[in-house]
Amino acid sequence: MPELRRDPIVGRWVIISTDRAHRPTDFRQVLPPAQAQPLCPLCPGNEAQTPPEILAYRANGGSPNSLGWSLRVVPNKFPALQIEGELDREGVGLYDRMNGVGAHEVIVESPDHKASLAGLPEKHLEDVFWAYRDRILDLRKDNRLRYILIFKNHGAAAGATLEHSHSQLIALPIVPTNVLNEIAGCREHFKDKERCIYCDIIRQEIEDRDRVVGENAEFVAIAPYAPRFPFEVWVLPKKHGSFFEESQKFQFEALARIFSDTLRRLDRMLGSPPYNFILHTSPLHERTSEFYHWHIEIMPKLTHVAGFEWGTGFYINPIPPEEAAAFLRDAEV
């Protein structure tokens, strides 16, 4: 019998449709090996092909936009938003618009064209999170900006247009609807119980263990109760905190460990699947400290997309999260 499950935060219902008789192993990917591209704009030696860098980590020093970096942040060459100009809001009859002030940046995670995030040393992955933090701390000084969206598209099926591994940052003058809905759900729970709903979820999941994929002293990785996608995994800090960028050094170290472990489990069991991940963190200038809990949601892109899901926010998932978690726990990593 299929089952309907409700996400306790945003109220989204998901059909867990096991009768479609998919086994976890049915989702294993067979991908062609990455092709080195001599003309890749994100590769070392091609620094001039991107706009001038905003940030780079160079262990041995060196001048900007030269060789020797281990991580590099550059403006998107085809930005969805522009950093220059005053924010201009306007009503047009019934409608509202504003000009597209914001930022759109690319975080080049490694100089190695063929490296994947799952294959990076933990220390290097930690640097990726430090780069996210550094960019958020810099951009949050800009009062025009209200939300910073950090995400990664890995693999063509997940929307990546460049093969060289990179994440993206979009800084927005508005807070996206889904973030508002998530925050509203958290606020509601806090009003009722004076507790953070994510803290409650973490407590219940660690006790149950059925949906736990991995755990260390600071973080837990779980298959959420009402996942939209097969093998969806959320990585949550055990200690309550609303702002990713306010995390401590020991937390970034622990995050790199559990994140690397989770990605390697997905890689091993599903054959390096395409995925997206999204950093869920508090809007920049809102008071969310008591009730909002930052985390990262990883969504493998494995099913043939029923396009209507975009329009309805309604999901059908053939793999129960308990089964997905057990499958990922079995990985030898």
Added chain:
Amino acid sequence: MPELRRDPIVGRWVIISTDRAHRPTDFRQVLPPAQAQPLCPLCPGNEAQTPPEILAYRANGGSPNSLGWSLRVVPNKFPALQIEGELDREGVGLYDRMNGVGAHEVIVESPDHKASLAGLPEKHLEDVFWAYRDRILDLRKDNRLRYILIFKNHGAAAGATLEHSHSQLIALPIVPTNVLNEIAGCREHFKDKERCIYCDIIRQEIEDRDRVVGENAEFVAIAPYAPRFPFEVWVLPKKHGSFFEESQKFQFEALARIFSDTLRRLDRMLGSPPYNFILHTSPLHERTSEFYHWHIEIMPKLTHVAGFEWGTGFYINPIPPEEAAAFLRDAEV
């Protein structure tokens, strides 16, 4: 300069990112011709390959599950939900679940394997809408059901797994979040102004004309102000009504005319693009008559999907709707 636009109903902001320099003609599809499949379960002669039919139109009569039909509705062979059983709701700690009672049906729009909805005679397309209505009227008698979702995936890129043209119906014991959000937006506007927001939009769009794609006495087709996708088109009845299934015969006739015209414009100008459409109609047993306005949203699936859009509800669209509407108005159909 890119522009941010807000959907006045659900509050969703969209980036209209013209700086990415796409021309409407860049989106033209080149598709391989459809292959006839002798084993297609939706083709005439293969009636026994589907579960027994629920409804069929046979102009010259004939027995169920035999040849001679022009349109046929059958249960999905791999249903996401099942019609048998009592609705059983349960709390699991923090979480809520219920068993997957509902219906999942396939509307086979034509016996012709190679026919597309855009190519059907208007009279036949009208029958498709009558079939939607007939199924809704039948299923709404079932008190366990609260929402009926009717949609179409056209083309593999839009999630169609069978080539033979068909729509789908999913009857649910819950109302999906996005429907709730849409209704909340409409209710809010009504509380403020005592007017339907869609009626206000229709009035403004018909006056402006910039975003009008087509129009007849009963319907208007517009590119919405804040479209998620390039060439997204909404078809709205001019006369206020909340329930699709309560439309009159002359309305179904006019709907078939404008819908056929719209699909042919998309086909002509974009090379038979993959698309999804979703019927937006009122939940079955809610009092929405004053403020909710049924309509159909058509979403061509033309851009390489940035997968994070699923997770964020945040969209970047390279084509302003004014440009899309002008482009589609130019089609010779």
